[in-house]
Structure formats: structure tokens, C-alpha cells
Amino acid sequence: MADARLIIASNRLPFTVVDSNGRLELKASAGGLVTGLSAYLDSLQHSAFTNLVEYVWLGWPGASIDDEHKDGIKEVAATRFNAYPVFVQEETMEAFYHGFCNKTIWPLFHYFPSYVVYESESWESYREVNQYFCDAIMEVLRPSDILWIHDYHLMLLPRMIRQSMPDVPIGFFLHIPFPSFELFRLLPKKWAAGILEGLLGADLIGFHTHDYTQYFLRSVLRILGIEANMGQMFVDGRMVQADTFPMGIDFHRFNDAVVSKETEMERERLKNTLSDFKTIISVDRLDYSKGVLNRLEGFELFLKDNPQWHKKVVLLLVIVPSRIGVDRYQTIKTQIDQMVGNINGRFGTFNWMPIIYKYGHVPFHQLVALYNMSDVALITPLRDGMNLVSKEYVASRKDATGVLILSELAGASKELVEAVLINPNDRGEIAIAIKNALEMPLEEQKSRIEKMQSRLKKYDVVKWATDFIDELKDVKEGQSRFRTRMLSDVVRRKIIDDFVGANRCMIFLDYDGTLVPFADSPEKAVPSNEVLDLLKDLSEIPEVDLVIISGRDRDTLQKWLGNLNVGFVAEHGVWLKEKGKEWQLLKPMSAEWKNKLKPLLLRYVDKVPGSFLEEKEYSLSWHYRKCDPEQAVDAAKELTDLLLQVVANTEVQVIQGHKLIELRPSGIDKGKAALHFLSRADYDFILAIGDDRTDEDLFKELPSHAWTVRVGIVTSMAKLNAVSYRDVRSLLKELKNCTRGER
Ligand SMILES: O=P(O)(O)OC[C@H]1O[C@H](O[C@H]2O[C@H](CO)[C@@H](O)[C@H](O)[C@H]2O)[C@H](O)[C@@H](O)[C@@H]1O
Ligand SMILES: O=c1ccn([C@@H]2O[C@H](COP(=O)(O)OP(=O)(O)O)[C@@H](O)[C@H]2O)c(=O)[nH]1
Numbered sequence: 226m227a228d229a230r231l232i233i234a235s236n237r238l239p240f241t242v243v244d245s246n247g248r249l250e251l252k253a254s255a256g257g258l259v260t261g262l263s264a265y266l267d268s269l270q271h272s273a274f275t276n277l278v279e280y281v282w283l284g285w286p287g288a289s290i291d292d293e294h295k296d297g298i299k300e301v302a303a304t305r306f307n308a309y310p311v312f313v314q315e316e317t318m319e320a321f322y323h324g325f326c327n328k329t330i331w332p333l334f335h336y337f338p339s340y341v342v343y344e345s346e347s348w349e350s351y352r353e354v355n356q357y358f359c360d361a362i363m364e365v366l367r368p369s370d371i372l373w374i375h376d377y378h379l380m381l382l383p384r385m386i387r388q389s390m391p392d393v394p395i396g397f398f399l400h401i402p403f404p405s406f407e408l409f410r411l412l413p414k415k416w417a418a419g420i421l422e423g424l425l426g427a428d429l430i431g432f433h434t435h436d437y438t439q440y441f442l443r444s445v446l447r448i449l450g451i452e453a454n455m456g457q458m459f460v461d462g463r464m465v466q467a468d469t470f471p472m473g474i475d476f477h478r479f480n481d482a483v484v485s486k487e488t489e490m491e492r493e494r495l496k497n498t499l500s501d502f503k504t505i506i507s508v509d510r511l512d513y514s515k516g517v518l519n520r521l522e523g524f525e526l527f528l529k530d531n532p533q534w535h536k537k538v539v540l541l542l543v544i545v546p547s548r549i550g551v552d553r554y555q556t557i558k559t560q561i562d563q564m565v566g567n568i569n570g571r572f573g574t575f576n577w578m579p580i581i582y583k584y585g586h587v588p589f590h591q592l593v594a595l596y597n598m599s600d601v602a603l604i605t606p607l608r609d610g611m612n613l614v615s616k617e618y619v620a621s622r623k624d625a626t627g628v629l630i631l632s633e634l635a636g637a638s639k640e641l642v643e644a645v646l647i648n649p650n651d652r653g654e655i656a657i658a659i660k661n662a663l664e665m666p667l668e669e670q671k672s673r674i675e676k677m678q679s680r681l682k683k684y685d686v687v688k689w690a691t692d693f694i695d696e697l698k699d700v701k702e703g704q705s706r707f708r709t710r711m712l713s714d715v716v717r718r719k720i721i722d723d724f725v726g727a728n729r730c731m732i733f734l735d736y737d738g739t740l741v742p743f744a745d746s747p748e749k750a751v752p753s754n755e756v757l758d759l760l761k762d763l764s765e766i767p768e769v770d771l772v773i774i775s776g777r778d779r780d781t782l783q784k785w786l787g788n789l790n791v792g793f794v795a796e797h798g799v800w801l802k803e804k805g806k807e808w809q810l811l812k813p814m815s816a817e818w819k820n821k822l823k824p825l826l827l828r829y830v831d832k833v834p835g836s837f838l839e840e841k842e843y844s845l846s847w848h849y850r851k852c853d854p855e856q857a858v859d860a861a862k863e864l865t866d867l868l869l870q871v872v873a874n875t876e877v878q879v880i881q882g883h884k885l886i887e888l889r890p891s892g893i894d895k896g897k898a899a900l901h902f903l904s905r906a907d908y909d910f911i912l913a914i915g916d917d918r919t920d921e922d923l924f925k926e927l928p929s930h931a932w933t934v935r936v937g938i939v940t941s942m943a944k945l946n947a948v949s950y951r952d953v954r955s956l957l958k959e960l961k962n963c964t965r966g967e968r
């Protein structure tokens with residue numbers, strides 16, 4: 226296989242350009258996304274298991290760059306980091322990054338709805354910057370590349386790229402939580418739909434936890450009306466997958482660094498001042514979502530309740546500067562500063578400060594030394610997409626001692642179940658957890674850390690990224706397999722050739738969803754003149770027999786289509802009408818059961834607003850097409866269960882159709898009805914088209930030479946799939962025209 230390039234797009238690059246007294250310098254960026262991805266990209270160079278050897282990382286260089294410096298930065302970015310900077314004007318970036326990203330999406334997705342700012346200008350900047358990224362990517366992207374887009378800054382980008390390059394594999398990974406529908410719906414409808422449609426431009430959309438994936442799928446269903454089956458959706462005829470990929474860390478980088486010289490030196494230096502104390506480490510970017518105030522309150526309560534621990538324990542609080550241009554971040558900084566001061570002032574003595582506070586970046590080896598020498602890690606976010614610090618702490622415990630206290634509201638808690646899990650809103654619980662952690666017996670510490678380590682070793686960051694890319698490739702393969710089932714030009718040509726060469730032709734056409742689109746209520750789906758003319762023309766071809774094979778009642782079919790010289794099947798096969806003959810029952814049957822079962826269906830009509838009952842001569846249908854989709858689906862399952870119990874051992878069957886449940890006599894279906902018509906002549910061309918589960922009975926019964934087409938992109942017994950009724954009409958038009966032309 227040829228080498229493919231991996232193109233990564235994220236807001237932040239692995240470096241940030243900073244202005245140091247008028248000189249531009251490149252500094253390593255902080256944050257989980259950059260740390261994790263860098264480790265994976267490094268691994269590509271040494272891996273024998275991938276054909277992705279080349280990569281380009283596109284992103285914002287972290288500052289607004291003057292024109293005169295752009296080329297220089299571009300060159301360093303390319304040579305030192307394989308990066309391609311996306312330059313954005315300061316004001317636009319301000320409204321995008323400090324605005325929509327970090328004042329709208331970030332607080333909303335982290336369950337701080339009262340912090341969310343709704344400003345249409347910043348939404349516009351969000352679109353604008355996503356478009357800049359799209360333009361920059363299009364400068365480097367080739368159709369043979371794989372594009373992997375990261376995080377909440379770029380949620381509109383997948384669709385933008387898809388519009389320019391329809392087949393390129395696009396993956397998207399969200400590093401922060403996807404909120405529950407009740408929160409997501411707070412966004413103005415245009416934004417919410419825009420974000421979901423933007424994301425669905427990707428082929429694979431990944432999340433850290435199963436919950437986030439489910440919340441996303443639910444929003445897609447509720448806002449866009451797109452249903453998913455095991456995370457698989459069909460969007461404009463394209464298969465899209467959502468799935469869960471918990472991000473790991475570079476386990477060995479941390480584990481090995483513990484014994485490096487540099488770490489050893491750092492540890493010695495730290496021990497000089499800290500050797501008399503048990504230490505608790507806490508490391509976070511400055512962020513209100515990290516729950517630092519709760520943590521400090523919990524620690525304060527612990528000190529109040531446990532005087533025996535005074536002068537014996539120190540909390541090492543590392544806060545890495547972040548997003549300081551957003552007011553809320555300034556506020557939280559002031560609050561942390563004050564609270565640290567209060568606690569130290571309240572409990573501290575001249576030779577003991579309970580909290581040692583560092584506001585700034587920590588170099589890698591110092592970080593590992595801190596993790597390694599700390600008896601406890603205290604990590605208490607109020608919400609966190611994943612939280613890699615907790616994993617890094619565990620990886621840095623070379624002797625398997627140490628205790629991790631972790632918030633159950635961090636994505637990492639789903640994997641690190643052996644941690645001491647706490648609810649960060651419960652200060653009392655934090656205080657008790659600290660005491661228990663400090664006093665935990667060594668064997669218990671080891672048994673917990675060892676279990677977590679073995680998991681982190683296995684599911685490291687390389688595994689995370691490889692799993693994601695492999696699944697993206699699988700989705701692409703699935704899509705191309707599906708494409709061979711589509712009613713393409715080539716396939717249409719074959720059908721037409723077959724049709725032209727045949728002596729006797731049978732065409733079975735379903736009505737709703739196949740010849741006409743669905744209407745709000747069944748009586749509104751009247752055939753247009755276009756459809757009537759088309760059917761008339763086809764039916765007038767002497768070698769053709771046309772049968773409308775529908776679930777509708779015979780009166781409606783008669784009223785709407787009765788002037789045509791065609792055969793009919795009504796009520797899914799209860800009634801048949803051959804050309805020019807009278808209606809007949811497929812077999813003798815009774816309709817007495819209807820009176821018994823109708824009240825049950827009516828109960829569900831009352832229960833589910835918007836649902837209604839359709840009564841036909843020998844069948845009853847409960848429709849829920851206009852209802853709240855989730856309530857209706859649940860109710861439909863419940864009703865089906867109930868009905869199945871009631872009809873057991875009777876002559877009635879329960880059928881689930883497209884947003885309906887139908888009751889009809891057993892032994893009746895479209896397939897059996899079709900066989901009746903086929904027995905009348907020797908057909909060497911058969912075409913059957915339908916859009917519903919009830920049409921599957923038809924596809925199933927037809928001989929192997931029949932052309933069968935399921936309308937809708939779903940799995941089916943039919944040989945082919947068509948996107949919508951429009952494709953059906955154009956195929957029928959071609960059939961009609963070709964016959965005339967060739968005659
Ligand atoms: O780029 P910044 O605005 O300075 O913020 C730093 C990063 O913060 C967020 O990190 C998330 O990704 C981690 C790895 O998946 C995850 O562990 C953590 O829970 C998330 O908050 C943000 O998503 C990144 O885009 C930022 O670069
Ligand atoms: O001075 C520091 C301290 C920490 N980190 C790293 O920042 C990341 C933080 O990731 P996490 O997932 O915990 O949270 P995020 O900041 O992404 O929300 C971790 O990999 C840390 O090692 C860093 O780059 N510089």
C-alpha cells in the first residue's frame with residue numbers, strides 16, 4: 226500500500242509563539258491534546274505497523290504574527306515541528322478563541338450554562354476561523370491523505386472540507402465532554418444544527434467516553450432527526466460512525482523518565498525542602514472547570530478536622546497559566562490566589578506552609594519528579610473531557626506506591642476505577658479521601674496502582690491514535706462497499722439494458738416513500754401529475770405489467786390511481802386487483818379481531834402526542850412519524866411487546882414498519898401477493914422498488930434475476946439502494962424513454 230500522509234488540524238500547535246521583550250520565541254504548548262498527539266506523531270517515525278510515515282500538523286501559532294515574521298515562523302514550524310501555521314488576525318482570533326470557543330462552547334460543554342455568552346458576532350468569527358482553517362488545509366491536502374481534525378475549536382471544519390474534497394477520509398476527535406441534550410439545546414438552533422452538521426462532515430467522530438458518544442447521538446437525533454444504529458448514521462447517503470476512544474498517555478515516557486538523571490536531580494532538589502513532609506500533588510491548567518477551589522476547600526476542611534496531620538503534609542499546587550484573556554479565567558486566578566493565602570495564613574506556621582503554590586509552566590523532568598515523589602495526587606475537576614494528569618501520575622509511580630484521588634466527573638474516572646473516586650462538590654468527601662489516602666496501607670496502594678498501570682500500559686496514546694485511524698479506514702472501506710450497492714449510473718445502464726432485451730417485464734412499485742415523499746399525514750401524500758403521467762406511460766408499454774404494491778387501503782389506491790391500467794396490492798397483500806379485474810382477497814380472512822385490539826392502540830394514541838391510528842378493512846396501523854422521536858420509539862417497543870403477547874396463537878401478526886406498528890392477518894405480506902402476480906406469466910425482467918421494512922418481504926420472495934431496490938441508505942435484502950424517491954422517478958423515466966427510443 227502506498228504511504229499515506231496524516232494531516233492533523235487542531236487549534237493549538239505543539240509550540241506557541243511568545244513575544245519576549247520584542248523577540249519572538251517558540252515555547253512548548255501546555256495541555257493534554259498537544260502532549261498526547263505529539264507522543265503519537267513521534268511514534269510514527271519508529272513504528273513498523275503503519276504506512277503513515279509523513280505528517281503535517283496545521284494550527285494556530287498562539288499569537289498574532291506580523292507579516293514580516295510570517296515566513297520565518299513558517300520555516301521554523303516546518304523544519305522543527307512538521308507544522309503549518311494558520312495565521313489569523315488578532316481581532317478575529319480574539320472573538321474566535323476567547324469568544325465563541327472559550328466563552329460559549331467551553332462553559333456549555335463543561336456544564337457551566339450560567340457562564341455561557343451568546344453573541345452572534347462571535348459565532349460569525351467561529352465560522353470565519355473554521356473557514357480559514359479550511360482554506361489553509363486545502364493548500365496542503367491531497368485526496369490520498371488522511372485528515373484528522375481535533376477538538377471543539379474546529380467543529381464546522383469537517384463539513385467545509387467535505388464540500389471541497391468529497392471522498393477524503395476525515396476523522397474528528399472531541400477532547401472535551403459532549404454535553405447532554407438538555408444542555409446542548411441551549412444553543413440557538415442555527416448554531417446547534419450548524420455544529421452537528423459540521424461534525425457529521427467527518428467519516429468518524431470520536432469521543433473520550435461512552436456517555437459523550439451517546440449524548441452526541443441523542444442531540445443528532447433530536448436536532449437533525451438522524452437515527453443511529455450502533456453509532457452508525459447515514460448523512461446525505463454517506464455512512465458516518467461515532468465511537469468511543471479514551472485517550473491514553475505515553476506511559477513509558479513517564480515511567481522511564483523517573484530514573485533519568487534530570488529527574489533524579491529535580492527530585493533531590495525538591496527533597497531538600499520537602500523531605501519532612503508527606504506531599505500531595507495537584508497540577509492543572511488554570512481553569513474553572515478544574516475544580517481548584519473545591520479542592521482547596523476540601524484540603525482546608527481536612528486540615529481543620531485532622532490537626533494530627535498539621536506540619537506533616539504539604540499540598541503542592543501547580544497552576545499552568547491559560548486563556549487569561551477571558552474574564553472568568555482572571556476571576557478564578559484571583560480566587561485561587563486568595564484562598565491559598567487564606568489557608569496558609571490560617572494554618573501555616575513559621576516553619577510549615579500547608580500549600581506550596583506555583584503559578585507557571587513546569588518543565589517535563591520537574592513534573593515527573595513531582596509526580597514521583599508525591600504520596601498522593603489530588604485531582605478534582607468539576608468536569609474534564611479526560612484528564613491526562615491523573616494518568617501521568619499513575620505512570621510515574623515506578624514502585625507502584627501512591628494514591629490517586631480523582632473526580633468521578635473526569636473522563637479518566639471511567640478507566641481509573643481503582644482510584645479513590647470522589648464527587649468534587651462534596652468537600653467533606655474530599656477531606657475524608659485525603660485522610661484515607663495518606664493513611665492507606667502500602668499493599669492496598671500497590672494493588673490499586675498496579676491495576677491502573679497495566680491498563681495504561683496497554684491503552685497508551687499510540688494505541689488510542691492507531692485504533693482511531695484504523696477505524697477511520699474501516700469506515701471508508703464500508704462506505705465503498707456500500708457504494709457498489711447504490712443505484713449508480715453504471716447500474717442503471719445495466720437495468721435498462723436488461724429491460725430493453727426482455728420479452729415480458731414486471732415492475733412492482735411501492736407507493737409512500739418510493740413514488741412520493743412522506744407527508745405529515747397519510748391523506749396528504751396525493752400523487753402529482755408528474756407521477757401519474759410517468760406511471761401511465763410505463764403501463765402503456767405492451768410488454769410491461771405494472772403493479773402498485775402498497776400498505777394503503779384499496780379505496781385510497783382506487784381514488785388516486787384507479788384510472789391507470791395497472792395491478793394493485795392493498796393493505797400489504799390483503800387485497801389484490803389484477804388489471805381490469807375486481808378486487809379480491811388473497812385468502813379468506815376475518816377482521817373481527819380489530820375491535821378487540823383497537824382500544825389498546827387508542828391508548829397509545831392518547832399516550833404519545835402526535836401519534837394516530839389508521840384503520841383499514843383488515844388491518845390497523847399506529848403511526849408515530851410526527852412525535853418526539855425518543856418517546857415514540859420507547860412507546861413503540863412497549864406496544865409491540867404488549868401486542869405480541871395478546872396476538873400469540875391467533876391469526877393476527879404484528880409488523881414494525883417505518884415509524885408505524887401494524888396489525889394484520891397472519892400469512893399476508895407483499896411477497897406472497899407478488900407471487901400471485903408473477904404466476905400469471907413468464908417474466909424475464911422483474912424490478913421491485915420499496916422503501917420500508919414491509920418491502921423486504923417482497924425482495925425476499927422474488928427470483929434471483931429480479932432487480933430489487935430499497936429506497937433509503939439502510940441495510941436490506943434488496944440488491945441495491947437508492948437515496949430517495951427522486952432516484953426512483955428518474956430510473957422510471959429512463960425506462961420509459963429508453964423503451965420508446967429503442968422501439
Ligand atoms: O489550548 P488551550 O486553550 O491553552 O487549552 C489547552 C487544551 O485544553 C483542552 O484539553 C482537553 O484535552 C485533553 C486531552 O484529550 C483532555 O484530557 C482534557 O480533559 C481536555 O480538557 C482542550 O480540549 C485543548 O484543545 C486545549 O489545547
Ligand atoms: O507546566 C505544565 C504542566 C502540565 N503540562 C501537561 O498538560 C497536560 C494537561 O492535560 P489534561 O488532560 O490533564 O488537561 P487539559 O489541560 O488538556 O485540560 C498534561 O499532559 C501535562 O503533562 C504541561 O504541558 N505543562
Ligand SMILES: [Mg+2]
Nearest residue numbers: 735737738917
Ligand atoms: Mg413505502
